[in-house]
Amino acid sequence: MHIFIINGGREVYYLARGFATGRHTVTVIHENQELCIELSRCCKVTAIVGDGSIPHTLEAAGIEDADAVIALSDRESDNLFIAQYCRELYGIERTIVTCNNPEHMPLFEAFGVEAVVSTSALISGLIGQTVVAKEVKNAFSLGGGAVTVVEVEMTAKHAVTGRALHSIKLPKDALIGCVVNGSEVLVPDGDYRVRAGDRLTMICASDSKEKALKVIRKEA
Amino acid sequence: MKHNSPYTVIIGCGRLGALLAERCEEVKALGVAVVDKDNVALSRLPKPFGGFSIVGDAREYEVLKTLDIHLANRVFVVTDDDNVNLMIAQMIREQHGAIDVLIRLKDPAKQVLCKKLKIQVVSATSLTADAMIGATERSEDRCTFL
Numbered sequence: 001m002h003i004f005i006i007n008g009g010r011e012v013y014y015l016a017r018g019f020a021t022g023r024h025t026v027t028v029i030h031e032n033q034e035l036c037i038e039l040s041r042c043c044k045v046t047a048i049v050g051d052g053s054i055p056h057t058l059e060a061a062g063i064e065d066a067d068a069v070i071a072l073s074d075r076e077s078d079n080l081f082i083a084q085y086c087r088e089l090y091g092i093e094r095t096i097v098t099c100n101n102p103e104h105m106p107l108f109e110a111f112g113v114e115a116v117v118s119t120s121a122l123i124s125g126l127i128g129q130t131v132v133a134k135e136v137k138n139a140f141s142l143g144g145g146a147v148t149v150v151e152v153e154m155t156a157k158h159a160v161t162g163r164a165l166h167s168i169k170l171p172k173d174a175l176i177g178c179v180v181n182g183s184e185v186l187v188p189d190g191d192y193r194v195r196a197g198d199r200l201t202m203i204c205a206s207d208s209k210e211k212a213l214k215v216i217r218k219e220a
Numbered sequence: 221m222k223h224n225s226p227y228t229v230i231i232g233c234g235r236l237g238a239l240l241a242e243r244c245e246e247v248k249a250l251g252v253a254v255v256d257k258d259n260v261a262l263s264r265l266p267k268p269f270g271g272f273s274i275v276g277d278a279r280e281y282e283v284l285k286t287l288d289i290h291l292a293n294r295v296f297v298v299t300d301d302d303n304v305n306l307m308i309a310q311m312i313r314e315q316h317g318a319i320d321v322l323i324r325l326k327d328p329a330k331q332v333l334c335k336k337l338k339i340q341v342v343s344a345t346s347l348t349a350d351a352m353i354g355a356t357e358r359s360e361d362r363c364t365f366l
Contacts (some may be wrong), residue, residue, distance in 0.1 A: 053303055057330035077279070080310075081303040081333075088336040103281060111310055 001067045004029065006052035006082055008098075013038065015070070018044045029061050055085060067093035076108075077101055081136035083113040106144050127143025135217055137199060141206060148206045151180075152216050156196040159220040166190030174204035174212035227251040231278045231308060232299030236324060236344075238264035240255050240296055245270055278308050281315075290316050298324040306330070309339050322351040 002025040005012055012028060016039055020026045026045045030036055030050035036047035048058040051123075053073065063069070069086045071079035079097035086092040095114045099105060109116055117202035125139055135158075138151035154161050160168050165176055165188055178201040179188050194200070204212045228244050230237050233256035245266065246251040252271035255264050259275045276283035278297075289295065292361045295312055305323040312321050325334065325341040334341045 054327065055333075075301075075303070077303040077307040080307050084306075084337065086332075088333055099277070104279075107311065107314060110314065157296075162351050194293065 002026070002065050004061070004063060004066045004069045006058075006069065006071045006073070007031065007078065009074075009175070012072060016047075017043045017147070020044045026062055027066075029057060029069070054079055055125050058085065059151070061219050063092075064090050066090070066092050068092070068096070071097040073098075074100070078102060080108055080111060081141075083108075084111060086188065087112050109144075130211050146206055148204055148209045150204070150209065150213065152200050152202060152213070154194055154196060154198045154216075155202060157219050158194075159214070159218040160216060161194050161198075161220070163191065163194060165192050165194070168194075168204075168215065171204065171208040171213055173208050174202060176200050177203045221341055226293045227253070227288075227291055229287050229289055229295045230254045231295065231297045232256060232305075232324075233258075233261040233264055233273070234298065234300050235264065236298045237261075237296070238266075240270070240298065241271060242266045253292075255283065261291070279304065279311070281311070284312065284315075289319070292319055294322065295318040296322050296324075300326075302326050302330055306334070306337075306339065313339075 003019050004027050005016055006029045008030070012030060013035060016026050016028050028036065028039055028045055028049065029050055031051055033049045036049045039047040040046045040158045048061045052058060052071070052178065063086060066086065069082065073079050076097070076099040079099065083095035083097050083132065086095055094112060096117065097108065097113050098117050098119065100118065100120060102118045105116045105118050105121065108115055122140060122164040123125055125141060135152050136150055137153050139148065141148050176188060179192065180184050180199040180201070181195060181197050188206045200216065202212060228250055229249065230240050230244070231254065231256050233241070237254060237256065241252055241254045244250050248272065253274060254265060255274045255276055255278050257277040262273045262275065265273055274286060274304060278284060283358060289312060297308050299305055302325050305325065309321045309323045312319060322340045322342060325343045326332065326345060328345050329341050331341060331343060
């Protein structure tokens with residue numbers, strides 16, 4: 001896949017390097033010349049110095065070859081423009097942008113951006129959920145907030161540890177979709193027995209999140 | 221705020237926004253509100269100014285609400301950033317499809333996208349080019365005739 005990463009901060013370096021080692025073709029468009037030089041020296045990345053929120057720069061960089069476009073500028077209006085330009089003029093469907101104002105997330109999606117990431121929404125989601133429960137390692141919401149995905153780490157002291165999934169009384173709209181333990185990843189069926197050290201990925205309706213977490217977090 | 225229709229909202233109070241406000245105010249029957257995130261920019265407005273001037277960032281729905289945008293029959297989005305103008309125009313259209321929204325565009329290369337998104341634009345660069353070509357052609361005409 002040919003991935004374009006446009007503007008952004010230091011995270012561009014790590015993203016580009018990650019994609020490049022994962023056998024993707026990566027083009028970075030960034031205003032910081034030093035970052036571009038560093039990137040082109042250390043990994044197989046085409047780095048172009050320029051402002052990617054201008055059609056001329058995008059075209060000079062060969063945007064028509066892109067399969068996916070990631071726009072990470074601090075100015076969310078630029079990100080929206082880049083995503084819409086790539087989609088409307090070049091038919092690029094995979095567009096991922098960041099936006100500061102969480103209020104704009106559903107809006108950007110309605111305007112044709114495939115995925116919108118808001119750091120402030122992510123952080124407030126994490127703060128809201130991890131502080132109340134130390135077992136909760138990760139949490140984010142999907143479907144405009146209607147669905148919540150939580151990752152919960154189990155220990156020997158939890159009541160559900162050692163029990164089969166089908167015997168755990170979760171709310172109807174909650175489901176354990178995935179289990180990670182060390183390097184092992186599996187999709188469990190009802191007979192799966194929860195082990196200490198398991199990280200359970202629970203998908204649930206946001207309204208049932210508290211109820212579901214209460215069941216899982218109960219101590220023996 | 222109470223407005224007698226027709227009511228015009230101007231977003232961005234740079235040289236263009238201030239000039240638009242002045243022109244709208246000349247026609248006394250027109251209500252006008254101007255918004256800019258920088259209160260210094262609003263000092264460009266003619267004094268005295270009979271319309272409303274509001275400090276705020278029009279990229280926020282709260283600010284658009286303060287402007288009573290739903291009562292406007294036209295909105296001029298004229299900040300100095302093309303992409304901001306495009307975004308605000310889409311935000312307004314998303315909520316109030318019936319309002320006439322016109323944006324200022326500097327980069328003519330973005331016109332293709334605006335056309336696809338069905339956003340009405342006035343491109344200063346294209347207009348200036350047309351005016352310059354037009355002016356020289358007229359003077360050439362004069363030369364031939366004189």
